[in-house]
Every structure is written in C-alpha cells, then in structure tokens.
Amino acid sequence: MAKVEVVPARITHVGPIASRIRAIDRLECEAMGHSPKHALRQGFLLSDRCWTALVDGRPEAMFGAITLSALDRRSTVWFLGTDEVYRHGRELLAWGPGLIAQAVPRGWTGGNLVSAQNWKAIALLRRWGANISADPHDYDGMPFFRFSLSHVAKSDRP
Numbered sequence: 001m002a003k004v005e006v007v008p009a010r011i012t013h014v015g016p017i018a019s020r021i022r023a024i025d026r027l028e029c030e031a032m033g034h035s036p037k038h039a040l041r042q043g044f045l046l047s048d049r050c051w052t053a054l055v056d057g058r059p060e061a062m063f064g065a066i067t068l069s070a071l072d073r074r075s076t077v078w079f080l081g082t083d084e085v086y087r088h089g090r091e092l093l094a095w096g097p098g099l100i101a102q103a104v105p106r107g108w109t110g111g112n113l114v115s116a117q118n119w120k121a122i123a124l125l126r127r128w129g130a131n132i133s134a135d136p137h138d139y140d141g142m143p144f145f146r147f148s149l150s151h152v153a154k155s156d157r158p
Contacts, residue, residue, distance in 0.1 A: 002055050004091045006099065009050040013059035014040040017052075020082040024118045029080070031115070031142040036080065043078050049103050053085060053095075060084040065103035065110055077103055077110035077149060079121070086120055096128040100149055111148035113137070125149070 018037035021029075029039040040062055044050055047064030054060065061081025068074045077100075085092065104110035114121050116136050125132060125147050136143035 002088065003057075004088050005054050006051050006095055007054060009044055009047075009052040009062050009064065011041070011044055013052040013062055014044060016059045017062055017080065017082060020084075021080060022083050022086075024115060024121075025080045027142065028113075028115045028118065028144075031140040031144070033140070040080055043080070047078075048075070051099065053081065055084050055088065058084075063099070063103075073105075073108040075104060075108060075110045076112050078112055089124075092124060096124070100128060104149055109148050109150055111146060113139070113144040114147055116143040116145055 014037060018035070018040050021036040026036050029036045032039070034042070043062065043064055043066070046066045048067050050062065050064030052059050052062050061079065063077070063079035063081075066076045066078070068076055100110070114125065114132070116122075122132060122145070128149065130147045130149045133146040136145055138144075
C-alpha cells in the first residue's frame with residue numbers, strides 16, 4: 001500500500017509535478033495564461049501556506065492559500081496535481097478538512113475557479129463543503145465555476 005503524506009512545499013517539488021500534471025489541470029493553467037510549471041512556481045512563491053502531497057516520497061500535488069485581502073478576510077486557494085493523487089481519494093477526503101482549516105484562517109473565506117469540465121475536483125470540493133456557483137464564467141474559451149470554502153473544524157491532520 002502506498003504511503004501518502006503531506007509536507008511543507010519546497011520549490012524542488014514544482015518540476016516533478018509540472019512534468020506529470022493531470023490533463024485537466026494543464027488545461028486550466030493554460031486557460032489562465034500559464035504553463036503548469038509557472039502556475040505551480042507562482043503558487044508556491046505567493047502562498048502564505050503551501051503544502052505538497054507525497055506518494056511514496058514522490059511529489060504528486062501542491063496546494064496552498066494566497067491572501068487576497070486581509071481587510072476582507074479573503075484568500076485564493078489552489079490545488080494542482082498528477083493523476084496519482086486521484087488514486088488516493090480516501091486520503092484526499094480525510095486530509096481536506098484539516099488542510100482547509102490551516103489554509104483558510106478562522107473567519108476567512110477561500111475561493112478560486114474550477115473548470116466546469118473538472119468533475120473530479122468539483123465532486124471533491126463539494127465533499128469538503130465548498131459552495132460552487134451555478135453560472136460558469138468563460139476564460140479563453142473554457143467555462144469555469146467560482147467556488148468558496150470557509151474555515152472548517154480542524155482535524156488531526158496534518
């Protein structure tokens with residue numbers, strides 16, 4: 001059985017994830033005008049809090065939160081990964097609430113966009129309690145939904 005762990009992100013995790021990123025994540029990055037490597041690097045550099053999911057010691061996903069407005073208590077949350085991540089759906093479900101609690105401070109809202117075609121991510125976000133808009137917004141010919149997450153009860157992970 002594979003060992004899944006979440007660790008503080010390192011810049012050296014960017015390349016291995018970018019080179020094997022999920023096709024839908026690549027399309028989302030490109031619709032926003034970025035390569036996967038650039039999006040991961042910017043996410044890492046701009047995030048207040050950033051983690052990497054390792055599967056058997058290999059970087060498979062990176063995610064974090066970037067403060068948009070301390071006054072309005074809003075942040076952008078993001079997640080990019082390889083196909084390997086979705087082979088470990090139970091772990092994602094279990095880790096999610098604790099990570100959201102760490103990424104989105106109490107009283108804050110985290111949000112972002114998710115491709116309307118990214119049904120796995122939409123299902124996961126719903127399981128984590130996200131509110132997902134019903135009206136898509138078009139970016140470079142690709143429909144995206146806005147989503148928001150609020151701070152949830154902290155679990156024992158990570």
